[in-house]
Structure formats: structure tokens, C-alpha cells
Amino acid sequence: MDDLIELGALSDSARRVLDEHQNRQQLLKDPAWLAQSDQLLYRTSAELGWLGLCVAEKAGGLGQPFNALGALYVELGRALAGPSIVATTVGLELLSAAYADPDVTDLIEAIIAGDQRALALVGGTVVVKAQRQGARVVLKGVARDILGGAHATHLLIPIEAPNPAVAMVRADHPGVVIEARKAWDQTRGEVFDVSFEHLELPLSSLVLQGAEASQALARAAAHFDFALACDALGGSEQILNETLAYMQTRTQFGRAIASFQALKHRCADMATEIEVARALLTSACRSTDDAHAWRTQAAACRLHTGAVYRRVTEDALQLHGGIGFTWEQSCHLFLKRARLNDALGGTPEQRKDLVAPRILAAAARRTAHQG
Amino acid sequence: MSDDVRQLEQLRMQTRAWLEVNIPQDWRAAMTDTQDQAFLQFQRNWMQSLVSAGLATSHWHVGWPGGGRSLAEQIVIVEELARADAPRLILYFISLYHAAMTLMEWGTPEQKNKHLPAILAGEVWCQGFSEPNAGSDLASLKTRAVRDGDHYIVDGQKIWSTLGQHADYCLLLVRTDASGPKQAGITFLLMDMRSKGVEVRPIRQITGDEEFAEIFLTGVRIPVANRLGEEGQGWRIAQTTLNSERGLTILELSERLSHSRWRLLEALGAGADGQLADDQLRREAVDVFIQIDALSAMVKDMMGRLVEGLDVGGTASMVKLFYAQVLRSFTALGLRSQPAALQQQPFTLGGGHETGNWSFDYMNSFMWTIAGGSNEIQRNIISERVLAMPREKYA
Numbered sequence: 001m002d003d004l005i006e007l008g009a010l011s012d013s014a015r016r017v018l019d020e021h022q023n024r025q026q027l028l029k030d031p032a033w034l035a036q037s038d039q040l041l042y043r044t045s046a047e048l049g050w051l052g053l054c055v056a057e058k059a060g061g062l063g064q065p066f067n068a069l070g071a072l073y074v075e076l077g078r079a080l081a082g083p084s085i086v087a088t089t090v091g092l093e094l095l096s097a098a099y100a101d102p103d104v105t106d107l108i109e110a111i112i113a114g115d116q117r118a119l120a121l122v123g124g125t126v127v128v129k130a131q132r133q134g135a136r137v138v139l140k141g142v143a144r145d146i147l148g149g150a151h152a153t154h155l156l157i158p159i160e161a162p163n164p165a166v167a168m169v170r171a172d173h174p175g176v177v178i179e180a181r182k183a184w185d186q187t188r189g190e191v192f193d194v195s196f197e198h199l200e201l202p203l204s205s206l207v208l209q210g211a212e213a214s215q216a217l218a219r220a221a222a223h224f225d226f227a228l229a230c231d232a233l234g235g236s237e238q239i240l241n242e243t244l245a246y247m248q249t250r251t252q253f254g255r256a257i258a259s260f261q262a263l264k265h266r267c268a269d270m271a272t273e274i275e276v277a278r279a280l281l282t283s284a285c286r287s288t289d290d291a292h293a294w295r296t297q298a299a300a301c302r303l304h305t306g307a308v309y310r311r312v313t314e315d316a317l318q319l320h321g322g323i324g325f326t327w328e329q330s331c332h333l334f335l336k337r338a339r340l341n342d343a344l345g346g347t348p349e350q351r352k353d354l355v356a357p358r359i360l361a362a363a364a365r366r367t368a369h370q371g
Numbered sequence: 372m373s374d375d376v377r378q379l380e381q382l383r384m385q386t387r388a389w390l391e392v393n394i395p396q397d398w399r400a401a402m403t404d405t406q407d408q409a410f411l412q413f414q415r416n417w418m419q420s421l422v423s424a425g426l427a428t429s430h431w432h433v434g435w436p437g438g439g440r441s442l443a444e445q446i447v448i449v450e451e452l453a454r455a456d457a458p459r460l461i462l463y464f465i466s467l468y469h470a471a472m473t474l475m476e477w478g479t480p481e482q483k484n485k486h487l488p489a490i491l492a493g494e495v496w497c498q499g500f501s502e503p504n505a506g507s508d509l510a511s512l513k514t515r516a517v518r519d520g521d522h523y524i525v526d527g528q529k530i531w532s533t534l535g536q537h538a539d540y541c542l543l544l545v546r547t548d549a550s551g552p553k554q555a556g557i558t559f560l561l562m563d564m565r566s567k568g569v570e571v572r573p574i575r576q577i578t579g580d581e582e583f584a585e586i587f588l589t590g591v592r593i594p595v596a597n598r599l600g601e602e603g604q605g606w607r608i609a610q611t612t613l614n615s616e617r618g619l620t621i622l623e624l625s626e627r628l629s630h631s632r633w634r635l636l637e638a639l640g641a642g643a644d645g646q647l648a649d650d651q652l653r654r655e656a657v658d659v660f661i662q663i664d665a666l667s668a669m670v671k672d673m674m675g676r677l678v679e680g681l682d683v684g685g686t687a688s689m690v691k692l693f694y695a696q697v698l699r700s701f702t703a704l705g706l707r708s709q710p711a712a713l714q715q716q717p718f719t720l721g722g723g724h725e726t727g728n729w730s731f732d733y734m735n736s737f738m739w740t741i742a743g744g745s746n747e748i749q750r751n752i753i754s755e756r757v758l759a760m761p762r763e764k765y766a
Contacts, residue, residue, distance in 0.1 A: 244758055244760070247760075248760075255761075256761060258760045258761055259760070259761035261751070261763065264750065264751065264754035264755075264758075264760050264761075265747070265750040265751075265754065267754055267758055267760065268692075268749070268750035268751075268753035268754040268757075268758065269750065271689070271753060271754075271757055271758055272689040272692055272693055272753060275669065275686065275689050276662075276665045276666070276669055276689070276693055277665070279665060279668040279669035279672050280661070280664060280665035280668050280669075282668070282672070283668035283671070283672070284668075300661045300664070303657075303658075303661065304661050304662070304665060349650075349654060352654050352657050352658075353650070353653075353654070355657065356647075356653055356654070356656075356657050359657050359660050359661065360636060360641065360647065360653075360656065360657070360660070362632075362660070363632035363633060363635070363636055363656075363660045364632075364633050364636050364641065365632075365633065366630075366633050367454050367455065367456065367630055
């Protein structure tokens with residue numbers, strides 16, 4: 001693989017850009033600020049070429065392996081960045097599988113340039129029924145808790161087995177209803193519900209079908225889970241660092257609270273959990289297994305890292321004492337983001353149950369000498 | 372494939388093939404519900420087998436039989452031993468690693484030529500470091516050595532000496548100077564366990580077996596020629612001893628744990644399709660299996676950095692802490708799902724940490740949360756060296 005982007009450099013430059021875009025005070029004070037800032041960041045990300053990082057070169061992207069985006073996602077998580085970038089990159093994951101269609105290639109180019117946005121209905125709770133009627137397909141469905149729905153120009157609708165497919169419609173297609181709900185997580189702002197009672201579409205709107213669609217949907221679901229896992233890792237690191245800094249300055253009983261052993265030990269536990277999550281995630285992000293195996297790894301990473309984020313954000317708030325309980329302190333931003341991450345597309349238990357068969361099957365393997 | 376990678380692959384396949392033929396058949400059954408003598412004989416035989424195949428001393432310096440292998444090669448050998456569920460050479464762990472590496476680095480030519488060939492021939496060594504009042508705070512050790520001509524006279528007590536009851540020689544840390552700073556007054560001696568005044572008492576642990584011993588020293592005469600380095604250098608030399616196995620132990624343990632996941636599934640009553648009906652147990656099993664993968668990834672990452680000659684800083688502490696926690700979760704889950712395990716059952720000597728006797732394995736897991744730097748000490752190390760938090764104030 002030539003021209004691999006050096007990940008340390010990518011992370012560093014992303015961090016610098018995100019530092020400029022961030023403003024915790026504004027985020028905490030002004031609900032309207034997020035929407036504007038997310039748009040600005042999105043423009044910047046298009047200019048910097050971030051959106052097409054992992055889109056195959058033949059489809060018009062930079063052809064980087066997934067871990068390039070993974071590195072970016074960690075930085076977005078660290079910066080509590082808004083949802084638009086990830087919504088687009090996940091959409092591109094799905095769409096770029098259909099690059100053979102010239103209309104799709106044109107659209108991919110426009111998306112990478114930041115001019116159009118294809119929102120994949122993945123990651124939330126999605127139920128879609130499809131019926132072929134001659135030369136048309138009729139769709140009925142609901143997709144709840146989708147992130148990054150503002151400014152979507154196109155929707156990518158997943159259709160599951162027995163006839164897997166991906167349908168593409170314009171977001172303003174008659175019959176498509178997109179509703180926004182305010183989220184507790186003010187770093188994402190809103191979650192979106194997309195519904196359609198009766199969408200009659202030409203067969204040509206099925207940009208992917210059959211095994212291709214099935215693979216692409218698995219990759220998009222994996223991409224989404226990995227994105228959240230990376231988000232959790234970056235956010236965990238950041239809030240731990242902020243907590244450590246606080247503890248070094250806050251004094252009680254004549255010394256910095258960072259010197260109390262019980263609190264040192266809790267921080268050691270958090271740091272260890274974060275390093276463990278980083279190792280798991282880094283190794284999985286590099287993996288080039290088939291789409292369905294990758295799907296399992298992504299789900300496992302999201303479960304593991306999501307749990308770390310939950311625990312770290314809780315402990316971080318606790319270690320800030322009374323101040324951690326105030327609106328003006330950042331702790332709650334991370335806490336609420338961690339909780340929303342975990343709720344998308346099903347509870348951790350539901351997602352764990354879905355991934356259990358593959359994980360247990362892998363665990364059942366024995367080498368020749370055992371048993 | 373580069374030459375290096377090709378060579379490593381060859382070594383892996385050779386090792387794998389050798390193990391396939393040479394691991395004693397049904398060794399776990401043979402070592403279960405057995406006596407000390409059978410265990411000692413078994414370990415002796417297996418050690419000689421590994422030594423003659425050049426697989427026991429891959430970490431030794433070049434010039435010694437089996438030695439001179441790169442860390443990458445040592446890693447391959449350890450991975451294959453774990454994969455093949457080879458018996459662990461617990462009787463010879465101290466002699467092959469701690470004693471050998473310390474001698475190679477600090478021994479005089481006479482000391483090396485006397486002891487290293489003996490170790491290869493099966494001489495058993497133990498550690499005499501910890502004392503009842505000096506565990507985590509090892510530097511406060513009090514076993515006293517007083518110079519008398521060309522001997523030291525040693526009085527004191529050591530504890531937690533692995534398989535000390537079977538040892539021929541001991542790596543002994545003594546205090547030669549009680550006047551100055553604690554660490555500066557420590558000296559390293561090599562003690563013949565058959566010396567007059569040495570009394571060994573095995574410690575019965577909660578699992579029922581006796582893997583450690585107390586060593587009582589009353590007027591033991593140790594020749595000055597058995598001193599490693601200079602008086603007062605003992606603490607420094609002990610750092611070599613304690614760092615002698617460069618992560619290979621934790622690699623082996625994490626690999627063995629990874630290869631033992633099927634045991635937990637069996638304990639949990641997995642159906643023919645591997646499914647577990649109980650939601651709670653199934654979800655906890657998924658958690659543990661993901662943690663085992665995470666541990667594997669973390670250990671491989673750390674070993675990769677060591678191979679490149681990079682510093683791993685506090686990562687070793689994080690790895691040890693996490694391994695101890697995962698082992699606890701793994702064994703506790705096995706035990707919980709097997710009420711029958713609460714009945715006393717025969718256990719396996721030298722069977723590692725995943726023997727399938729869940730009571731035994733669960734109780735044995737306390738070895739890892741306590742020994743080799745307890746969880747609490749690891750947390751101190753992590754918070755101070757990795758997170759730069761204020762250091763503990765010690766007396």
C-alpha cells in the first residue's frame with residue numbers, strides 16, 4: 001500500500017484544527033452555537049480532504065485503510081465534535097460500494113467536496129419493509145435515533161435479507177419525513193427520526209443489491225460501531241486528562257487531592273482501562289478480515305470501549321467533586337455523550353446478544369492438544 | 372516475505388512440530404491427584420526434553436546451549452508452548468530465568484561456570500527476597516549477614532520462596548549494612564540450600580497445594596566467593612533478577628488464557644451449537660472473551676515495542692494489573708456456573724491457571740492479584756510513573 005498517511009501526523013493536524021474550532025464556553029452556554037460550529041467544521045473537513053480519506057481511489061477518494069479515519073474519529077471524540085463528519089463518512093462507506101454506477105460516482109465526488117450529503121440510515125433502530133411491484137419497489141420504514149441528519153441531501157436506506165439491497169432517495173423526496181429531537185447530549189444536539197409510509201421508487205434507486213449490498217451494509221454497520229468506539233476512546237482520554245489536571249490544582253486538607261492514594265488508584269484504573277481499550281481498538285481497526293468478521297470485531301470494540309467511556313465519565317465527574325455537578329464544568333458533556341453513544345441502535349445488552357454467537361463460536365475453538 | 376519473517380515462520384513450524392511429538396501424552400491427567408515425587412520427576416524429564424531441543428534457554432546469552440535467540444524468536448517459542456498446552460516448567464522457572472540471567476549479567480566467570488551448567492543439568496533454584504515484614508516494601512528486608520573472615524554469617528527469615536522446599540540453591544538478599552539508606556545496605560548472595568542452619572517449611576496455600584516455602588536461616592555460613600557483585604550492590608542486582616523475563620511470562624499467560632476460553636464455555640454449559648441459554652451468564656462470558664482479546668492485543672503491542680528496543684514505561688504494570696483482573700473474572704465466572712466445583716476435587720500440579728478445576732483456578736487467581744507486585748502497588752506505579760501524580764511519602 002503506497003502513500004499511506006502517517007497516522008501520528010494526521011492525529012496531530014486534526015487535533016490542531018479541532019482545537020481552533022472548539023469552544024467549550026459557547027457549547028455550554030449557547031444551544032445554537034453547536035449547529036453553526038458543526039457546519040464550519042464540516043466545511044473545513046471537506047477542504048482538508050478528510051471526508052474521502054477511506055473512499056477507494058477508483059471511487060474518487062484517498063484510498064486509505066480504515067485506521068486513518070479511526071485516528072480522526074479519536075480526535076473528534078476528544079474534541080466533542082458535532083455529528084456531521086461521521087454521518088457523512090459512514091454514508092460514504094455504504095455509497096462507495098456502488099461506485100460502478102456513474103451517477104453514484106458523481107455524487108460521491110460532490111459529497112467529498114462537501115456539496116452534497118448522503119445520510120445512511122444505520123446505527124439507529126431501523127425497520128424497513130420492501131416490496132417489489134413490477135418495475136418498482138415500495139418501501140415502508142422507520143429509522144430512529146440517527147445522528148447527523150441536518151443538511152442531508154440524500155438518504156441511503158438499508159433493506160435486509162431475504163433480498164438485501166440499499167436504496168437511495170433524495171432527502172426531500174415526497175413521503176419522506178425527517179424529524180429532529182433535542183438530545184441531552186448537547187455535543188450532538190439532535191437525534192433524527194426518518195420515516196416513510198409508502199415510497200414508490202424505480203428499481204434503479206437500488207444502488208446495491210444481493211451479496212454486494214449485504215457486504216456493504218455489514219461494512220457500514222462496522223464502520224459506525226468503530227466510529228463510536230474511537231469516539232469513546234478519544235473522549236475517555238480527554239476527560240481523564242482534564243480530571244488529572246483538576247486534581248493537581250484542587251487542594252484540600254493541605255494538599256492536592258491528586259496526592260490521596262485512593263484517588264490515585266482510581267485514576268490508575270481509568271488509565272489502564274483506556275490503554276486496554278486502545279490496544280483492542282487499534283488491533284481491530286487494522287484488521288482486514290471479511291466484512292462479517294469485521295462487523296463482529298467492531299461490535300465487540302464498541303461494547304468494550306463504550307463501557308469504559310461510561311465508567312470513566314462517571315468517575316471523572318465524581319473526582320471533580322461539587323464542581324463536577326455544575327452545568328459550567330465540562331464533565332457532564334462527556335457523561336451525556338457516553339450515554340447517547342451507548343443507546344444508539346439498541347442497548348448494550350441487545351447488541352451483546354447479537355454478537356454473542358460469533359464470539360462464543362470463536363471461544364469454542366481448541367488447539368490439537370487440548371481437551 | 373523478508374528473511375527475518377521467513378526465519379521466524381520456520382522456527383514456529385519447527386517448534387510446533389517438535390511439540391506435537393514430544394509433549395507427554397495426557398500429562399494433565401498424570402499430574403492430577405498425584406504426589407510430589409511424581410511431579411518432581413515429571414518436571415525433571417520435561418526440562419531435560421526441552422533443554423535437549425534447545426527450547427528451554429532461548430533467552431540465555433549467546434554462547435550458552437539454546438541461547439542467543441532474539442526476543443522475536445523467544446516470543447515465537449513461548450507462543451507455541453502456550454498453543455500446544457505444554458506443561459509449565461514451574462520447578463525450573465527461577466533457575467532458568469532469575470538465576471541464569473542474574474548470573475550472566477553479574478556473575479564472575481567462576482560463578483557462571485559453576486552454576487550455569489548445573490542449571491542446565493537440572494539444578495533447582497529459589498528466590499530468597501521477601502520476608503514476613505518485607506513484601507511490597509522489599510527494601511526494608513532485615514535478614515542480616517555479618518562478615519566473618521571469608522564467610523558471611525546469615526540470620527533471618529525469607530518467605531514466599533517459590534518451590535523452595537525442592538531447591539538446591541537460593542538467590543538470597545541480605546542486609547550487610549543497617550546504618551544508611553535501606554537499599555544501599557543490601558547484598559546479593561548465592562546460598563547452598565543444604566548448608567547447616569537452613570530450615571525450609573512449605574506454605575500450604577488456600578488451594579491446598581504447596582507452591583511456596585518459608586526459609587529460616589540460623590547462623591548460616593555463606594562463602595564470600597558466593598557473593599554477586601559488591602557489598603551494597605544487592606538492590607541494583609535484584610532489579611536484574613526481577614526484570615529477567617521481559618514480558619515473556621505475561622505473554623505466555625495471556626496466550627494460555629486465550630487458548631482456554633473453550634473451558635469456560637464448557638463450564639457454562641454451552642449447547643452443541645455453543646449457545647448459552649442464560650442471558651446473564653452469556654453476556655458476562657461475552658465480556659470476558661472480549662477482555663481476553665483486549666489483553667492479547669495489549670500484550671502483543673507491548674512485546675512488539677520491546678522487540679523494537681523501545682521503552683514500554685508503565686505499560687508492564689497496566690498489563691499485569693489487567694491480566695490479574697481478567698483471570699479473576701474468568702475463573703469466578705467458571706466457578707459461579709459450576710456449583711459442583713465447590714466439592715473438593717483433585718487438582719493438577721503445574722497445570723497453570725486454567726485447569727478446569729474451577730474452585731482451584733479461582734482461588735489460585737489470588738496469586739496474580741497479590742504476588743509479583745500486588746494490584747495496589749501496580750496502581751501506585753501507574754499513577755506515579757504514567758500519570759505523574761504525586762508520589763507516596765514513605766518513611
